[in-house]
Amino acid sequence: MKFRLILIICTIFCGVNQVLCQALPPVNPQLLKSAWPAFWITSPANQQREYGVYHFRKTFLLPAAGKPKSFLIHVSADNRYRLFINGKAISSGPARGDLFNWFFETIDIAPYLTEGENILAALVWNMGSLAPVAQVSNQTAFVVQGNSAAEQMVNTDVSWKVKKSKAYTPCALDNGERLKAYMVVGPGDQVDGKLYPWDWETLEYNDASWNAAEELTHPQPVGYGTDNLWTLAPRNIPLLKESILRFPVIRRTNSIKVNKDFLTGKRPLTIPANQRVSILLDQQSMTAAYPELIVSGGKGSRIKMTYSEALFDKQDNKGNRNEIDAKEIKGNYDIFIPDGEGNRKFRPLWFRAYRYLQLDIMTTDDPLILNDIYGMKTGYPLKMNASFSSNDPSLQEIWKVGWHTAQLCAGDMYYDTPYYEQLQYTGDSRIQALISLYTSGDDRLMRKAILDFYHSRTPEGLTQGRYPSNRLQIIPTFSLFWVSMIHDYWMHRHDDAFVKQFLPAIHETLEWFHNRVDQKKKMLGPLTWWNFVDWDNFNDWGTAPGAEQGNSSIITLQYAYTLNQAAELFRAFNHPAQADYQELLALELNAHTYWYCYNEANGLIADTPERQTYSQHAGIWAILSGAVTLQEGQTLMKKILNDKSIGQVTFFYRFYLTQALKKAEMGDLYYKELRPWRDMLKMGLTTFAEKPEPTRSDCHAWSASPDYDFLATICGIMPGTPGFKTVLIKPSLGELTEVTGTMPIPAGKVSVILKRNGKEGIRAEILLPEQTTGIFTWKGKEVKLHEGKQIISI
Structure with missing residues (x-):
């Protein structure tokens, strides 16, 4: 029964491309046709449709029998969440949808669990009226549902603790005005380190002063419910992964010299007391990443991180994107105010898009140590499964x-x-x-x-x-x-x-x-x-x-x-x-x-x-x-x-x-x-x-x-009939003399090697997947194609 359910989900959400479709974790069928036992929970005595950042925690004991092989949970939030198990970040979500299709993630947290006491924690935020235009919302809320009776010990209810963060305030609220452009990705984050509950996601943190969460309502799946705040649907795309991305170069500094080992994380950088320092980092290509800045000391310092696709001259022109002389950065930004302790990490709630990142730092009486800075690159896990080359290397x-x-x-x-x-x-x-x-x-x-x-x-x-x-x-x-x-x-x-x-x-x-x-x-x-x-x-x-x-x-x-x-x-x-x-x-x-x-x-x-x-x-x-x-x-x-x-x-x-x-x-x-x-x-x-x-x-x-x-x-590779059941290959080489291309279709891969033969002729080496036929056409002449390899000369 379990295998059959996995196969059904795979077919529904991945179409026919079984090569790419990894079996999604199975959802208990009962959770897809009735109310969940868990509750949507929120923070009591707060305005639930206004800006706010919240910390949720739940400690639970695993039986002495040992760590389970599987521990499936279903998670969602409004607006968004970042989930931690025993202090380790494991996922973010939900995928954006609407109130009729509010997505939840299914995650197996067994690899992160230990025998005895464990902590499940989530950072949940609601941007309120400042939210990105792409963000639909009802109110601040969070939900965790165990897949079966064995996992229901983590269900969200009043046993969860919650604390509204006083450390976060929105900033960069005038991005559109400063950039003179339509910009609707939401605000930047200003975080005051002395107000942040450091290590809140770990077992060691004392949450005795936190409030019990407030129960809102039982979640309902699509097709069910009579008074739904959100109607839940399984996530239909893979989770987004993160990978570290180092800055390759520092383009400009003001009032400080920086050793290149700083960018590799091998050597910290000290900003003396009572200084104003500027450091312009160049990723050398556009990226989408969560910048992570780790600092020590510097109590009362102010670190502004500005992100930009390019720098601007005095006439607001970008010009050549590699050039920075007589240009300044402007764009979305975040602000971090350290509390003076060691190894404090700042990371914005949402990813930032940038090529250039500028640090503008103001210290007070306490020197600030920049231990490290890098990006955690993120995005949909598209994988390149095609290739193209030609006699014109500029096309590459x-x-x-x-x-x-x-x-x-x-x-x-x-x-x-x-x-x-x-x-x-x-x-x-x-x-x-x-x-x-x-x-x-x-x-x-x-x-x-x-x-x-x-x-x-x-x-x-x-x-x-x-x-x-x-x-x-x-x-x-x-x-x-x-x-x-x-x-x-x-x-x-x-x-x-x-x-x-x-x-x-x-x-x-x-x-x-x-x-x-x-x-x-x-x-x-x-x-x-x-x-x-x-x-x-x-x-x-x-x-x-x-x-x-x-x-x-x-x-x-x-x-x-x-x-x-x-x-x-x-x-x-x-x-x-x-x-x-x-x-x-x-x-x-x-x-x-x-x-x-x-x-x-x-x-x-x-x-x-x-x-x-x-x-x-x-x-x-x-x-x-x-x-x-x-x-x-x-x-x-x-x-x-x-x-x-x-x-x-x-x-x-x-x-x-x-x-x-x-x-x-x-x-x-x-x-x-x-x-x-x-x-x-x-x-x-x-x-x-x-x-x-x-x-x-x-x-x-x-x-x-x-x-x-x-x-x-x-290369001219196109579906000849619906479903790519047959292939039409109709090259348009222009002035090119040699072209090679490979691309995936549902049946496998199509490969072509094309070489001009004189002014009007062509030699084509074509490889089609099994049980795939098609037509090759060149300047009005057609040749039938069969599965496997074939060489055509016209």
Whole structure:
């Protein structure tokens, strides 16, 4: 029975990728269909929806029979927790969700237990009104539930002790104002060492003065309960791990000399009494980590730790990210005030994203010893299971930096940017998910994103533009990308049960647009909400012309493109009438948009029927939606690539520009379109930016698309049929003469070695997994592929 339950959970949460799916710890079936015996607990006599940091403790005895082989517990908190067993930190959570799907972690704590007395402790915090926008909340609370009767001795109830910390106060509350940017990751932490209950998580600490926890309510799982504060669901992604990351270099100091051994932890650094000292550390690449600072002495000192992606000159320009002369740091920060004792460790509650970290230290009468400083790198455990190389070695740096960008933008959900927002947007997530599938083969974060947006739907039928989120934001174009994301999953994974559940929601989303079709012009009429398309075009909000007034060719054609994808889904799941209706509507929208917006004089698709403005975006969607024939699409593509007077795509929409190149059989031009990424590398960026200079974010997920396109476009590896049951290999080498690529698919790995043979020919060595077939196509010629190794010469 236990094995069967593990297998069921693995299938539900990991899809069909059994290679990547490690068996999740089993959850007692009774806990998934009824109230838990444990209680949600909180701190008594405190404002439970306000900012607060809390320490929870529970001591318990293990029987003399010895340490158990397994001791499973289920843990969650609002907002978040960090769990300790016998003084050792073992996990953090929960993964972000919403009140209808509040995730809990299942952890086997047996390896950390000892015979006799043990201590289970948790640091729990609620940012209140200062919480990140991605953080949904009800009130401060914590829960632990033992998996069976053997573990229920640790269940949260009044036997737990709790103390509200007086050491924490929020700081860096003006980040957005100082950076002149939208920044919603929450406040920094100011910690007063003399008020902190040091060693509180250990058995030796005396908690006699602490309060008994207050019981709130019994937890309820999804599908149960009548008065739920949170509805619990098992975590559906792996736990995030941490690993130490040392600073490689000190770039600048003020009023002090620092030995390089300080950065390796071999030699402490003493800051004399009554000094003001500044030390600028350079990680030399962007990272997401918990900085940990260990100090001794320095009672009353003040240590400010400022984190930044880059330094700024007096005009607030970043310039080359490697250069620091005449530049200063500004950004999110934390403050630690030591209490004067030895080996005090400061660590912020939440991770920080940074390349540069500056220590600004002010001592009083007591010298301060910096024992050590380093980062504990964290993030979703994406693993590289693909490879790419070519005769152009510069592509390797783009591949490497793209992968680094994708890693930093993956945590307990996909992040648009780890520094400024840490929000999961549909438009970003579609591209991120494809990168994940192609480079790692891991589909779990993609599945979570699809489900998160499914849970975000509003009564109108649209998904929210970003989710989880404690603020409502609807971007209708992003609801269309959600449908595209489901279509992507269907093409790359054989998982019919998962896909089928979304068909009613897909229909509702598409009907929202259908109900807004201008019946006279047969284009979309006026649309509500934020109809974002792309930055650096249109208006300050990236809104498509005609979105609010009606008859936007860009959004109408994107709608038609999405209708065609939906039709494939509905036809595959035995809804032929619905599929026919969607295809006919797409044809009608395409035909009328082309009629009203195509300008024969300049050969372009206008943004609206008034033909006052033109953009690459309109042409891209005309090609992708099928509004133009192949020949017309090729002519149109040449126009939009060469005419710099029209609205240009930024990094986000370069993904769709590449898709349009492939649809127009012009994929060989992709290699020439890599200049923006080359330019970013020349500017010293170690991750890819949100948009061309000047950019807010130096690390933005949608700009990592080359890691998908090097395999899907240059190598040309794509699913030939849904579920990647067959493979289509259609290379677009451009000026490249040699390319090698390997990537995971559900059946195994696909490998290609491609070498040009003269000007028009090619020699291809291809390896397909067992029981996998496909087609290789090169300049109009097709060759059938079989499992195993084959050599093709054209």
